[in-house]
Amino acid sequence: MTLFARYRILLPVLSLAILLAATFYMQPRAMSYFGVNLLFNLAVPIALATIAQMCIIMVNDIDLSLGAFVSLVACVVATFLNDTPLLGLVILLALVLAYAALGAVIHALDLPAIVVTLGMSFVWGGLALFILPSPGGSSPDWLRTLMTVKPPFVPMAVVASVLIAGITHLLFIRSGLGTVLRGVGGNARSVARAGWPVIRLKALAYGCAGLFGVLAGMALVGLTTSADANIALRYTLLSIAGVILGGGEFTGGKVSPVGAVIGALTLTLAASFLSFLRLSPDWQIGAQGAILILVLTARLLFTRRDAQA
Amino acid sequence: MHSAAAAAAPIVALTDAAKHFGAVRALDGVSLSISPGECLGLVGHNGAGKSTLVNVVNGGLSPSAGTVAFPASGAGSALGAGVRSVFQELSLCPNLTVAENLRISHAALKGLRWRGQAREEIAQALDQVFPGHGIAADAPVDSLSIAQRQMVEIAIGFAPRGTEARLVILDEPTSSLDAGIAEQLLSHIKRFCAAGGAVIFISHMLGEIFAVATRIIVMKDGRVVADEPAGRFTRQGLVDAMGHVAPDAAAVEAARSFGETVVTTPEGLTARRGEIVGLSGLAGHGQAEALARLYLGATSSWRAPKAAPMVFVAGDRGRDGVLPLWSILRNATVSILPRIARRGLVDRAEESRIAADWKARIGIRTEDVTNPILSLSGGNQQKVLFARALASDAPVVVMDDPMRGVDVGTKQDVYAMIRAEAARGRTFLWYSTETEEVCQCDRVFVFRDGQISAELSGADITEERILSASFEMAEA
Numbered sequence: 001m002t003l004f005a006r007y008r009i010l011l012p013v014l015s016l017a018i019l020l021a022a023t024f025y026m027q028p029r030a031m032s033y034f035g036v037n038l039l040f041n042l043a044v045p046i047a048l049a050t051i052a053q054m055c056i057i058m059v060n061d062i063d064l065s066l067g068a069f070v071s072l073v074a075c076v077v078a079t080f081l082n083d084t085p086l087l088g089l090v091i092l093l094a095l096v097l098a099y100a101a102l103g104a105v106i107h108a109l110d111l112p113a114i115v116v117t118l119g120m121s122f123v124w125g126g127l128a129l130f131i132l133p134s135p136g137g138s139s140p141d142w143l144r145t146l147m148t149v150k151p152p153f154v155p156m157a158v159v160a161s162v163l164i165a166g167i168t169h170l171l172f173i174r175s176g177l178g179t180v181l182r183g184v185g186g187n188a189r190s191v192a193r194a195g196w197p198v199i200r201l202k203a204l205a206y207g208c209a210g211l212f213g214v215l216a217g218m219a220l221v222g223l224t225t226s227a228d229a230n231i232a233l234r235y236t237l238l239s240i241a242g243v244i245l246g247g248g249e250f251t252g253g254k255v256s257p258v259g260a261v262i263g264a265l266t267l268t269l270a271a272s273f274l275s276f277l278r279l280s281p282d283w284q285i286g287a288q289g290a291i292l293i294l295v296l297t298a299r300l301l302f303t304r305r306d307a308q309a
Numbered sequence: 310m311h312s313a314a315a316a317a318a319p320i321v322a323l324t325d326a327a328k329h330f331g332a333v334r335a336l337d338g339v340s341l342s343i344s345p346g347e348c349l350g351l352v353g354h355n356g357a358g359k360s361t362l363v364n365v366v367n368g369g370l371s372p373s374a375g376t377v378a379f380p381a382s383g384a385g386s387a388l389g390a391g392v393r394s395v396f397q398e399l400s401l402c403p404n405l406t407v408a409e410n411l412r413i414s415h416a417a418l419k420g421l422r423w424r425g426q427a428r429e430e431i432a433q434a435l436d437q438v439f440p441g442h443g444i445a446a447d448a449p450v451d452s453l454s455i456a457q458r459q460m461v462e463i464a465i466g467f468a469p470r471g472t473e474a475r476l477v478i479l480d481e482p483t484s485s486l487d488a489g490i491a492e493q494l495l496s497h498i499k500r501f502c503a504a505g506g507a508v509i510f511i512s513h514m515l516g517e518i519f520a521v522a523t524r525i526i527v528m529k530d531g532r533v534v535a536d537e538p539a540g541r542f543t544r545q546g547l548v549d550a551m552g553h554v555a556p557d558a559a560a561v562e563a564a565r566s567f568g569e570t571v572v573t574t575p576e577g578l579t580a581r582r583g584e585i586v587g588l589s590g591l592a593g594h595g596q597a598e599a600l601a602r603l604y605l606g607a608t609s610s611w612r613a614p615k616a617a618p619m620v621f622v623a624g625d626r627g628r629d630g631v632l633p634l635w636s637i638l639r640n641a642t643v644s645i646l647p648r649i650a651r652r653g654l655v656d657r658a659e660e661s662r663i664a665a666d667w668k669a670r671i672g673i674r675t676e677d678v679t680n681p682i683l684s685l686s687g688g689n690q691q692k693v694l695f696a697r698a699l700a701s702d703a704p705v706v707v708m709d710d711p712m713r714g715v716d717v718g719t720k721q722d723v724y725a726m727i728r729a730e731a732a733r734g735r736t737f738l739w740y741s742t743e744t745e746e747v748c749q750c751d752r753v754f755v756f757r758d759g760q761i762s763a764e765l766s767g768a769d770i771t772e773e774r775i776l777s778a779s780f781e782m783a784e785a
Contacts, residue, residue, distance in 0.1 A: 176412055183413045186402030193369065193390050193400065194414035216587060253404040305763050 008247040010303060012262040015245070016296045019269050026276040037155035041223060043268035044147070044160045045070070048216035049235045050242035050264040051168050051257060055209035057243050058172070058255045059202055060185045061106065061113030065121035066213060067236035069095070071229055073217025074198045078137025078227035081218075085140070096210035103206025107199045108197040121236070130230035135228035148221030161218075161261050168257035171208075181205050185253020241292055242267055247299075266295070318380040319344045319478045320507050321392065322367055325375035327531075335361040337531035338375065340433045343476060345381065348498055348508045350522030350539065352515070353746075354591075354776065358531040359511055363478050366509070367394045382475065391475030395466040395482055403451040407461050410450060417471035434468035435460065439490060455485045463494060467501065477501070478509040483517060484758070495521045498714050510743035511767040512755075513591055513780050515544055527551055548776050567751070571736050572705060574603050577761050578754055580736050582704070584729065586741040587750030587770075590779045595759030596740040597709050603738070604707045615741055620644060624740075630694045631682055638664040638678040641693050644701045667696040672722055688719040695723060699730060706730075706738045712746060724749055742751050744772045755779055 023039070024031045030039055049070055056063040073095065081088030102120065106113050151159050172178035183191045184201050192198045216235070221227050244250070245266055246259025270291045274284045320340035328336040336358050343349055355360050364370040364703035365377060368387035369557050379390035401410050408427040412418050418427055428446040435442045439460050450458060459482065466477045479498075498508050498521050512518055518525060518539075525542055527550040535542075535550045569580025580586040588596040607619045626662040632640050642649075642660050649659045664678045668749075671692050675685060682690060691711060698706050701721040712720055727737055727749075741747050750765040755778035762776035 174424070176418060179409045179412050183402040183405055183409070186404040188399060189404060190400040191413055193415070194393070196413075253402065 009256060009259050009262075011254075011295075011299050012246045012259045012266070013077040015298075016262050016266045016269070019266060019273060019291075022277060023269060023273045026273070030272075031275075033153075033155055037157050039269060039272050040155070040157035040161065040265060043265045044157055044164075045216045045223065045232070045234065046219035046238055046242065046268055047161055047164050047264035048212050048219055049232070049239045050246070050260045051164065052209040052216060053239035054168075054243045054246075054248060054255045054257060055172075055205050055212065056113070056117075056258045057240075057248060057250060058182055058185050059103075059205045060188075060251050060253065062240065062250070063115060063209060064236055065117040065119075065124055065289035066209075066239050068124035068128065069099075069210075069213045070220065070232035070235050071227075072124040072131070072216045073214050074221050074224075074227040074231050075123075075128045075132040075137065075229060076208040076222040077143070077218050078139060079131055081143075082138055082140045092214050094182045096207055096214055099213070100203040100207030103209075104199055104203040106206075107202040125229065132227055132229055135226060137221075137227045139225045143218060143222040146268045147219060160264055161265060165258045166198060166260040168261075172255070172257050173200025177204075182253045182255065184250070185255075238264070238267055245292065245295055267292075315325050317345050320379065320381045320390065321387075322378050322380055323365070323372075323375065323524055324378075325363055326362075326372040326377060326485035327374040328365055329373045331521065334531050336372070339531075339533050340375075340538075341526070341533065343507050344510065345475070345505045345507055346523075346525045347504050348502045348510060348521055350518040350525040351509055351511045351528065352513075352518060352525065352547060352551060357528040357551070359705075360480070362528065363394065363480060363509065363511070366391050366476075367478060369394075390657040391473055392478070393466045393474050393476070394478040394480070395462050396480050397715055401450045401458055401462055401465075404449070406447050406449050407444060407453075408446040410461065411465055411468060411470070414465060415468070415739055430468055430470075431461075431464060434464040438464050439493050441569070449522075456487065456490065459485045460490065463507060467497070474501075474506060476507045476509065478511075481510045481513065483512060483514060491517065500621040506687070508540070515547060515780050519544070520548075548780065551646070551776060568734065572738065573601065574599060576759075578738075580705070580738055581753075582736055583731055583734045584735045584752060585731050585739060585750045587747040588738065588755040588756060589753050589775050590742070590749045590756035592742050592764070594756045594779075596756045598759070599756070600707050600709050600738060600740055607705075617644070617701060617703045619705040619707055620703040621692050622698045622706065622711045624708070624713045626687070626690055626694065631690055633683055635682060636679045636691055637668075637673065637675060637682050637685065640682045641667055641678070641696045641700065646696045648702070661694060663700060664696075667700055671696050671699075692719065692723070695726070699726070705736045705738065707739075708737065710742055711741050712743065714742065720746075744775055747775060 019130050045242055049066055053063055053066055073092065075090050076095070077090060079088075102116065105111070106116050147156070172181065180191060180196060181201055181204065183204070184198060188198055191201070207290055217232070220232060224231070242263035243255065243260050244263070246256055246261070246263030248255040248259060267288070270288050271284065274287050279287055322342040324340050325338045326336060326340070327334065334609050338350075339362060351359055351362070365372050377387075379385075379392070382390040384390040399717065402413060405413070408424060408431050411427045411431045412423065415427070415430075432446050435444055442457075442460060444453065444457055444461060446727060450461065453461065463479070463482055466479070467474055482494060486494065495517060498510065500524070502508060504759060508521075510518065510521055519542075522539045525535070525537060525539050525547070526533055527547065546781050555762070567584045568578050570581050572580040577585070578588070588600065590596060604619055604621050608617055610712065627633075632643065635643075638661060641664050642665070645663065646655055649656045649663070649702055658659060661678070667673070668675070669676055671695070673685070673692050674689050682693060685693065694711070712723070727739075731737055739746070748770055750770065752764065753770050753775065754761045755763040755765065757779060763774070765774055765778075
């Protein structure tokens, strides 16, 4: 049987379902409009950051500066965008363009993305400290309203996740340009031979990453109402884990936006689940890692067995 | 019909096209025009310049001298002129589906319905070339077999893709297809040419060349040495045109006697003590892989014996030979460190004595062996790699095309050294793409499609015999 090899999305969905069932079993009160919103609230910025990371992994690179970048965006949103919206918007746009330029430079000079983005993480982190030396700022009202909106029947976090998954699926899987972008990850040489300017495609992929990074920062400030220069440092590793949990691969342009969102939800849920288990916070990070290893092991076992079948 | 086709404006016209890579003249002034309706068979030995010619035609390389024009279409680029290439190495994106791969090379597919159009177009193209192919347009390419991938690639080459394919270049298209599928391809090529298209067909299966080509071009050393309608060639004539007439036959030594068999592989490769065994055939037919399997199988284990049973001389110096940050001395002695170590520490004095010894014996041109390895020329770097291998006590030396980019003088030095070492009882396994080197061997295995197609020894080792074993001559 080749079920898991053919439908790669199945395993992420199953992991989330099992974890969700376990959480509801431990804490039946979470099974409510309010409970679900609380569980998945913070998943929205993580999902957006995971999509950003996915854009980079899609073209065979990896981004170690994403957490610092999202933190910087959060600082800009909580200060400039709140006080002088126009200037704030210009800064955010410049940040997206900077990301696109980064992609072009990495491709043109054939630099290792891992080193360049690691270096950039200190640049973003420094800028964030420069803007907001101590925690503070406040969220623009419209953003606050948007992130706390209460749609009927289904909580905001779920609606937002579905929307993000749907839109990015259209962008990266269904659209022609998205297909070519994934082609860059699969076989850049054949894309270049077909007459595509690979440098522009790479810049586009990085630009998309920048855009979703900005959205992640905005969503985060909308939820927390203030910012801090280190607010999202965890996002770098969370986003990478989310992409991989969602069925993506580090190389070869094999990514799934829907899977990435599911991966982000799973990671967020894992943290809550461990709290419900009354596990001491000292152990939580380690336990989260254990869950990650468990899911990845399952995937490896399934795909390997299917490959033999 | 042929004369009518010849009268039409050629699809592509090369005048004195040349391409140099440094001092290497990969393409040395080729004039060629291909008209609609022609199927051009292109044959030649390794490094004859076939790939360079193809890349100049399809715009992948721009010529160092001369011009490439597309008179029939008047287009400025190969893509615009409807020139398509299907490469030998698979060049699909494995993470995308069959239809999505068509999208990569078909920028005109736009709008929300592009998927449906792409599916339809690729299915049609596949049906046309390979009726009954059984490949789903939605299947991810990495779930297909190698043959199916090759079929998809060929179908994409012939697909209309918004304009029209005028000239399709097929580089060894049948190497991974079975006979029935290959037959389908050949008959499609004939239909395509009859309808006014043109094809450049590169293959080492001479039977296929004769079955499909209307004109055959033979390349050698970057030049076109024969360009005739296919009917004027015979198989033997073609093989003769490809090879040099053997130069002053390599000094035939008296038959030496060899010791017991020391190497056997599953492919059937054997070597006796003191023997120089050559691996030949066209590049990429499994010789390097066979050597790598043999070498890694013998040396890569946890419980490595103190004295290595085999050493390896790399041909691809940059990838698996030179340690670029180290000195000449360290590069040469890295293979013998365990032997000269005392209580786990390197014996510096012994190390430099051995390095100086080999510098003199093999003639490494440097004042000081502590200079960085990259200060040496390519040929001298290769000498260091030979010194590294020969300095060890290993009875078997495996060489993966070690003379790539080495000048003639160095080659002669190394040949002499190899013969001397063999006389002392060492066994050499020597893969080479140059027939001249293979003729130095005591026995030669010719590889084709990953298998040994012939074993030659003594006076049988001639360029002619090797060539005819390299090319498919079976269904004569």
